[in-house]
Amino acid sequence: MILCSAHNLAKSFGGHVVFNNLSMEIHEGDRIGLVGRNGTGKSTLFKLLTGTEQPDEGEIHLKKGATAGYLEQIPVQSNQATVYDVFMQSFSEQRKIQEKIHALTEKMKSDCDEKQLEKWLNRLYSLQEAYEAMGGYSIESKINGILKGLGLEEIQHQTFFSISGGEKTKVGLGCILLQEPDLLLLDEPTNHLDLRTMEWLEDYLLKYKGAVVSISHDRYFLNRTVNKIYDLEDGQMILYLGNYTAFSEEKEKRLLAEFAQYQEQQKRIKKMQEAIKRLREWAIRGDNGDLHRRARSMERALERMDKIKRPILQRKKAEMAFQMKDRSGKDALSLIEVGTAVGGREVLKQVDLFIRFGEKVAIVGNNGTGKSTLLKAIMGWRETTGIVEIGTSVKFGYLSQSGISHQPEDTVLSAFRDAVAVDEGMARHLLAKFLFFGQDVFKKVKDLSGGENTRLRFAQLVHQDVNFLLLDEPTNHLDIDSREVLEDAIEEFAGTVVTVSHDRYFLNKLFNRIAWLNEGNIHEYLGTYDQARQQR
Numbered sequence: 001m002i003l004c005s006a007h008n009l010a011k012s013f014g015g016h017v018v019f020n021n022l023s024m025e026i027h028e029g030d031r032i033g034l035v036g037r038n039g040t041g042k043s044t045l046f047k048l049l050t051g052t053e054q055p056d057e058g059e060i061h062l063k064k065g066a067t068a069g070y071l072e073q074i075p076v077q078s079n080q081a082t083v084y085d086v087f088m089q090s091f092s093e094q095r096k097i098q099e100k101i102h103a104l105t106e107k108m109k110s111d112c113d114e115k116q117l118e119k120w121l122n123r124l125y126s127l128q129e130a131y132e133a134m135g136g137y138s139i140e141s142k143i144n145g146i147l148k149g150l151g152l153e154e155i156q157h158q159t160f161f162s163i164s165g166g167e168k169t170k171v172g173l174g175c176i177l178l179q180e181p182d183l184l185l186l187d188e189p190t191n192h193l194d195l196r197t198m199e200w201l202e203d204y205l206l207k208y209k210g211a212v213v214s215i216s217h218d219r220y221f222l223n224r225t226v227n228k229i230y231d232l233e234d235g236q237m238i239l240y241l242g243n244y245t246a247f248s249e250e251k252e253k254r255l256l257a258e259f260a261q262y263q264e265q266q267k268r269i270k271k272m273q274e275a276i277k278r279l280r281e282w283a284i285r286g287d288n289g290d291l292h293r294r295a296r297s298m299e300r301a302l303e304r305m306d307k308i309k310r311p312i313l314q315r316k317k318a319e320m321a322f323q324m325k326d327r328s329g330k331d332a333l334s335l336i337e338v339g340t341a342v343g344g345r346e347v348l349k350q351v352d353l354f355i356r357f358g359e360k361v362a363i364v365g366n367n368g369t370g371k372s373t374l375l376k377a378i379m380g381w382r383e384t385t386g387i388v389e390i391g392t393s394v395k396f397g398y399l400s401q402s403g404i405s406h407q408p409e410d411t412v413l414s415a416f417r418d419a420v421a422v423d424e425g426m427a428r429h430l431l432a433k434f435l436f437f438g439q440d441v442f443k444k445v446k447d448l449s450g451g452e453n454t455r456l457r458f459a460q461l462v463h464q465d466v467n468f469l470l471l472d473e474p475t476n477h478l479d480i481d482s483r484e485v486l487e488d489a490i491e492e493f494a495g496t497v498v499t500v501s502h503d504r505y506f507l508n509k510l511f512n513r514i515a516w517l518n519e520g521n522i523h524e525y526l527g528t529y530d531q532a533r534q535q536r
Helices: 042-049 083-108 114-133 136-149 165-179 195-207 219-225 244-286 289-304 371-378 412-419 424-432 438-442 450-462 480-492 504-510 529-535
Strands: 002-013 016-027 031-035 057-062 068-070 183-187 211-215 228-233 236-241 331-342 345-356 360-364 385-390 396-399 468-472 496-500 513-518 521-526
Touching (some): 016 236, 031 244, 042 057, 042 183, 042 211, 068 165, 195 219, 211 219, 345 371, 345 496, 412 450, 480 504
Parallel strands (some): 183 211, 360 496
């Protein structure tokens, strides 16, 4: 049964058409992934489906009595509201009934006649039945399950305003899950989640009773949780059955088939144009009206023909290839019993890690275990105990989670030239390879999106002579196209790579040595992330 449908939607912002004549259907129990490049209008579509924004044209129908949930804004009435209080706001109707039950119970303690008492008892039974039907007696258990699953148990009594941005996003996600809407709309739900929490969310969604639509660039998450993909591209949407891998294969087949049809039609058009030209030449030479009419008839047939638009097999992507002039020594990095503390808390205890030139090693673990701290210790930015020994001729290229943050007032052009000594013309040429075109190079660093900031940092890195990459969550903020470009570049890089990442697709594809950081120590596994997880 159809839960939600959209017909012929159109939406524009400031004269820019986001999409036009877009239609889709969501059935009860559907598990749908919504994919597409950044800026194609995926989040806009979610806002239209929930009524947060209105379409310029078209209609949206939600099944009568059905509810839709989308994380946009978390309502918090008080600066003193704790994380637990925010979760309780998801049960406002149940709380109202609970208050009525409490008030009625207090009334019944007072002196009254039997008739009045019987009336109150009947009212109390009705309220209790309604409270039970709405799941009131399982509220605490549901909240505790979400707190544990999202790793928020330790901060449940902290005020919502005092927690980090990533934690607020997790609280918002928890609120939506607690509301259990018939249609659950998730926009990049795995952002800010560690590996354990991602797996919990995936298992939760697999058991979820309602329909789920997820915007995500996390290919592993899509493979596990969806069985349909809507691909939003160039303002049009196409439905594919299957998970992300099936979609990728089917889309490639479809594009190749469309291109073959396009080429075949182009051949027919060319033959018709040549025939028209010959007929006109013969008609002029022989002053033959019949030939003129035949040429005109063929022209009209050509005009009426439905022209196939040339399919775009390869869209413009960033061009990335890391340069390495000189290699480092054979032993690139040695960590022996390395320890460090952050804010008085011992994060790393006795970390041992030995990396040779050319190895690709992934550091994984839950949030707060010290993965980013370990990279900073390698860079010499943290005071440590133990031994950190950098190999001969090692030249680090470091990418932080925040990308470029130390020069927010600089433009893209000036920030790039600060790191890469080239003239303005060459800088603009090189930046264009990372999709910074025209006036984009004069944007300020502080105004860049997360994806743009990451692309700018990679633009710097690939034009610096580095032989050892230290990458902290390199796929964060990147769309799938950009992630694939980065993966190809790392695969072809002959130097050493150490990455911190929660992107399991990325980890499985490129890394065959996993360093799992837990409780201040590292345990190593040979093989992919999935193989390491099985070994653990």
